[in-house]
Amino acid sequence: MTFLKTTESYQQGARTLPGRYYTAPEVFAEEQQRIFARHWVCVGRDATLAAPGDYFVAEIAGESIIVLRDQSGYARAYYNVCRHRGTRLCEAPKGRLSETIQCPYHAWTYALDGRLIGAPHMNEVEGFDKKSYPLHTVALHEWEGFLFLNLDRDAVPGPQWFGPLRDRFAHYNLPLLQTERRIEYAVRANWKLILQNYNECLHCPTIHPELSTKLPYTSGANDLIDGPFLGGYMEIKAPNESATLTGRACALPLGRLPDDSRHRAFYYALFPTMMLSLHPDYAVFYTVWPVSATESRVVCEWMVHPDAPRAEGYNIQDAEEFWDRTNRQDWHICERSQLGI
Numbered sequence: 001m002t003f004l005k006t007t008e009s010y011q012q013g014a015r016t017l018p019g020r021y022y023t024a025p026e027v028f029a030e031e032q033q034r035i036f037a038r039h040w041v042c043v044g045r046d047a048t049l050a051a052p053g054d055y056f057v058a059e060i061a062g063e064s065i066i067v068l069r070d071q072s073g074y075a076r077a078y079y080n081v082c083r084h085r086g087t088r089l090c091e092a093p094k095g096r097l098s099e100t101i102q103c104p105y106h107a108w109t110y111a112l113d114g115r116l117i118g119a120p121h122m123n124e125v126e127g128f129d130k131k132s133y134p135l136h137t138v139a140l141h142e143w144e145g146f147l148f149l150n151l152d153r154d155a156v157p158g159p160q161w162f163g164p165l166r167d168r169f170a171h172y173n174l175p176l177l178q179t180e181r182r183i184e185y186a187v188r189a190n191w192k193l194i195l196q197n198y199n200e201c202l203h204c205p206t207i208h209p210e211l212s213t214k215l216p217y218t219s220g221a222n223d224l225i226d227g228p229f230l231g232g233y234m235e236i237k238a239p240n241e242s243a244t245l246t247g248r249a250c251a252l253p254l255g256r257l258p259d260d261s262r263h264r265a266f267y268y269a270l271f272p273t274m275m276l277s278l279h280p281d282y283a284v285f286y287t288v289w290p291v292s293a294t295e296s297r298v299v300c301e302w303m304v305h306p307d308a309p310r311a312e313g314y315n316i317q318d319a320e321e322f323w324d325r326t327n328r329q330d331w332h333i334c335e336r337s338q339l340g341i
Contacts, residue, residue, distance in 0.1 A: 019341045022190040028293035035272050037061035039228070040141060040148040040161050042274035042287050045179060045301070047145065048094075049075055053112065056094035058149065059289075065138050065149060066090050070112035071099060077138040077149050083116065084108045084133075101135075110135050145175035146274070146285070164227035172278055173255040177303035181320045185298040185327065189334035190341075191273065191290040194298065197330055198267070198275050198286075199230055207329050210322065214240045214247060215265055224268065231268030231276075238263075242281050244318040245325075251281040251308035251316060281308075282319050294338055300327060 021027050043058040043065075055068035057080060064080035066089065080089050082103040089101055089110075100117065101110045109118030114135040122128045139150040141158025143165070148158065155161075187194060197203070201217040220234035240247035243265050253262075257280060266278040275286040282304050289297040302320055309316075 017192070022193060022338065022341045023293055025293050028190075028290070031290070032061040036151075036290070037063075038150070038152045038155070039272050040150045040155070040158060041272065042270065042285075043067060043147050043149055044287070045145055046075060046142050046147050046175070047178065048147075051096070053097040053099070054095075055090065055097055057090055057092075060149060061151060063151060064088065066101070067140070067147060067149070068097065068112060072113070074113075075140055075142060075147060076112070076114065077140040078114055078135040079138060081136065082106075082108055083135065084119070108133075144169060145177065161227070164224070164229060169278065171255045171257050171261065172283065173305065174283065174303075176306060177254065177283060178306050179301045179303050180309065180316045181302040183300050183320075183324060183327075185300065185331055187296045187298055187331045187334060188294060189296060189331070189338040190294060191288050191296045193334045193337055194288050194296055194330075195269055195271075195273075195275070197334055199269050201234070203333065207333050208326055210245065211243070211326050213237070214243050220264070228271035229268060230271075231266065233261075233264040233266045236263050236265060236280075242279055242319070243322060244315075245322045246318055248315075248318065249281045249313070250318040251304045251314055252311050253280055254278075254283065254305050277323075279319070282316065284319075284323055298327075298331070300324075 037060070041060050044056065048054070048056060049067070049069035052069050052071045052073065055066055058065045058067055065077050066080045067075065067077045070076050082089055082105065084103065084106055087103050087105040089103055097112065099112065101112070102108070107118065107120050108116060111117050114137060116130040116133045119130055139155055141148045143158065143162045204212050204217040214237060215234040216237055217234070220232055222230065222232035224231055236242065241249040244250050262280050268276045270276065273288040275288070277284040282302060284300060284302050287299045289299070291297055300323070302316055304316060308314055
């Protein structure tokens with residue numbers, strides 16, 4: 001798939017997609033197979049799996065996936081399906097497993113590394129070999145503390161896919177950051193409207209009055225050239241220190257940032273469904289989960305340096321309220337766009 005950036009697309013005569021691409025169930029179904037089942041999809045943070053046995057369930061392209069930490073400390077992903085009768089293994093959206101996963105139907109039991117280690121009465125079946133029935137794996141790649149899954153067995157390897165981003169965000173210590181706030185939004189709009197809205201700020205003066213006083217929409221530029229990624233920076237307008245309601249920094253710096261980055265906010269979309277916002281003192285990431293052709297679920301998390309909550313002046317609520325207000329403005333206008341398509 002060839003990815004053209006916004007300006008390139010415009011110069012080549014591209015226009016917005018036909019309306020049915022935002023409303024038709026058959027288009028949405030095709031997207032599930034041609035996009036979400038074939039691309040690296042962000043499912044959350046590696047830190048969510050704090051200990052062996054910790055797991056959560058993600059749904060991609062209609063498939064239920066178990067993402068867990070095994071006994072050796074590795075993150076792994078499996079289809080949430082028993083190899084015996086196809087029974088769903090984990091019903092709860094997250095939790096902690098013991099040292100095994102056991103099917104509730106016929107008690108087939110799997111180690112956390114996917115091996116089948118128990119299959120009652122199957123020893124009576126001639127030629128049955130437990131080694132032939134491990135859980136079906138899903139490709140998993142950790143990038144900067146984020147976990148990505150790919151259902152395609154012929155997928156471009158994770159290191160190659162994320163190659164254009166190698167070391168780009170090293171100053172921000174992304175793998176070390178800890179989540180302090182999390183909000184889920186139900187948005188009555190197609191997932192593409194949400195990403196398209198995130199990737200431009202021409203709407204900011206009319207939709208985001210608070211944001212526009214902190215981040216002038218004409219102050220930045222795109223700086224990503226390669227790969228399925230788009231974004232760049234916006235200048236933080238003096239005397240503001242950060243993108244917060246008060247304009248003051250709300251936490252410790254994320255790292256030893258270059259001088260110019262101390263006064264900039266960076267916004268990137270990682271196709272197809274992740275959006276990443278980097279500020280001098282905090283980061284925000286979004287995962288967009290398509291529900292139907294006209295509905296999406298958006299998960300937003302605020303992250304800070306692990307030492308920040310104990311430092312003087314810590315006030316992540318200042319950033320949370322700023323972006324919660326901005327997010328709701330975005331979702332509302334996306335919903336109005338959806339109504340008009």
